[in-house]
Amino acid sequence: MNDQASKSRIYYTKPSITDLEVGYATDAARHGWGEHCYDYILRFESLFREHLGIKHAIATSSATGALHLGMAALGIGAGDEVILGDINWIASAAPITYLGATPVLVDVLADSWCLDPTAVEAAITPRTKAILAVHLYGNLCDLDALLEIGKRHGIPVIEDAAEAIGSIWHGRRAGTLGAFGAFSFHGTKTMTTGEGGIFVTGDETLYARALTLSNHGRARGETRQFWPETIGFKYKMSNLQAAIGCAQLERIEALIERKRQVFEYYRNALGDLPLRMNPEPEDTANGYWMPTVVVDRTVPFDREKLLAEFKAEQIDGRVFFWPLSTLPMFARCPQNVVSLDIYARSVNLPSYHDLTRAEQDRVIACLRRVLSGTS
Numbered sequence: 001m002n003d004q005a006s007k008s009r010i011y012y013t014k015p016s017i018t019d020l021e022v023g024y025a026t027d028a029a030r031h032g033w034g035e036h037c038y039d040y041i042l043r044f045e046s047l048f049r050e051h052l053g054i055k056h057a058i059a060t061s062s063a064t065g066a067l068h069l070g071m072a073a074l075g076i077g078a079g080d081e082v083i084l085g086d087i088n089w090i091a092s093a094a095p096i097t098y099l100g101a102t103p104v105l106v107d108v109l110a111d112s113w114c115l116d117p118t119a120v121e122a123a124i125t126p127r128t129k130a131i132l133a134v135h136l137y138g139n140l141c142d143l144d145a146l147l148e149i150g151k152r153h154g155i156p157v158i159e160d161a162a163e164a165i166g167s168i169w170h171g172r173r174a175g176t177l178g179a180f181g182a183f184s185f186h187g188t189k190t191m192t193t194g195e196g197g198i199f200v201t202g203d204e205t206l207y208a209r210a211l212t213l214s215n216h217g218r219a220r221g222e223t224r225q226f227w228p229e230t231i232g233f234k235y236k237m238s239n240l241q242a243a244i245g246c247a248q249l250e251r252i253e254a255l256i257e258r259k260r261q262v263f264e265y266y267r268n269a270l271g272d273l274p275l276r277m278n279p280e281p282e283d284t285a286n287g288y289w290m291p292t293v294v295v296d297r298t299v300p301f302d303r304e305k306l307l308a309e310f311k312a313e314q315i316d317g318r319v320f321f322w323p324l325s326t327l328p329m330f331a332r333c334p335q336n337v338v339s340l341d342i343y344a345r346s347v348n349l350p351s352y353h354d355l356t357r358a359e360q361d362r363v364i365a366c367l368r369r370v371l372s373g374t375s
């Protein structure tokens with residue numbers, strides 16, 4: 001075997017599945033039926049509420065579904081506008097369009113890659129129905145500024161915390177500060193149920209509305225069987241998925257801690273290079289879902305060359321999200337200069353629970369070679 005073939009492949013993310021997850025999933029498959037068909041779902045929702053420190057949670061089949069459900073519960077509909085950052089995964093914007101509303105794409109900040117509050121305020125119109133704060137790659141939006149703007153204009157702030165498990169804003173977990181929060185348990189995320197998500201809120205009225213919508217329009221307490229009072233959705237998590245989720249939540253602190261260790265190792269090893277990584281401002285914690293490097297504008301950098309080098313080394317590097325305004329279904333936004341400037345100079349580095357130091361060293365060596373021009 002030559003050296004190349006002997007190198008293990010380094011995936012960009014990979015779930016951490018132990019005997020605990022397998023045991024719970026097996027138990028759910030064997031016994032989680034009939035009168036036990038909701039046991040793991042109820043336990044999962046309860047464990048998640050406890051982890052976040054929030055009153056209400058509805059487990060869903062995805063974060064996309066949780067966002068759709070929550071925005072519908074807020075009454076967002078045709079002709080409305082929802083403001084979000086230009087650099088985002090499509091899953092944050094798509095639910096807005098499902099409701100017939102328009103995603104309004106504004107610029108992001110150069111350090112957090114999240115919503116620029118000044119740009120948000122400038123984009124508010126009489127049609128604005130929500131501000132969607134997406135905590136990109138674990139980095140937190142400036143929630144104090146966004147909540148203040150929302151309050152002053154009477155507009156709810158929604159938190160898409162799909163990438164922000166483990167991120168904490170002044171003592172409160174991401175996802176608990178807005179009108180509602182959404183999380184994803186897709187296989188690439190810090191904790192997983194295979195596919196899955198959750199809607200969380202501290203607002204009793206919004207919870208009741210979302211609960212009815214999540215149950216195909218059947219209200220809690222309705223005594224008639226099969227009686228929907230409105231058109232709702234079917235975005236439920238299965239008991240089988242929830243069983244895996246219960247095990248992941250029992251291990252959540254370790255899962256988050258390991259993400260932080262992986263990030264710290266990269267940061268220490270790359271600190272002298274002309275690049276920036278995910279920030280962690282004072283009195284906050286970053287769950288570091290995805291270690292990301294943004295190469296300084298002052299140095300020549302060919303992202304495609306780095307990705308090709310990664311590929312040759314069996315390393316799975318990923319590009320930063322494209323500005324949504326560059327995609328075919330959205331209008332161009334030349335005014336979003338930060339978004340349009342940083343994405344091409346940025347890459348995500350592999351990060352998962354069982355990533356070894358030797359594997360991280362291979363990623364680091366590759367990156368150093370390309371950035372120093374010796375590759």
Ligand SMILES: *Cc1c(COP(=O)(O)O)cnc(C)c1O
Binds near residue numbers: 061064089160186
């Ligand atoms: C992964 C992700 C989603 C979508 O999650 P699904 O569970 O795949 O629907 C939404 N928003 C952000 C920011 C994400 O990273």
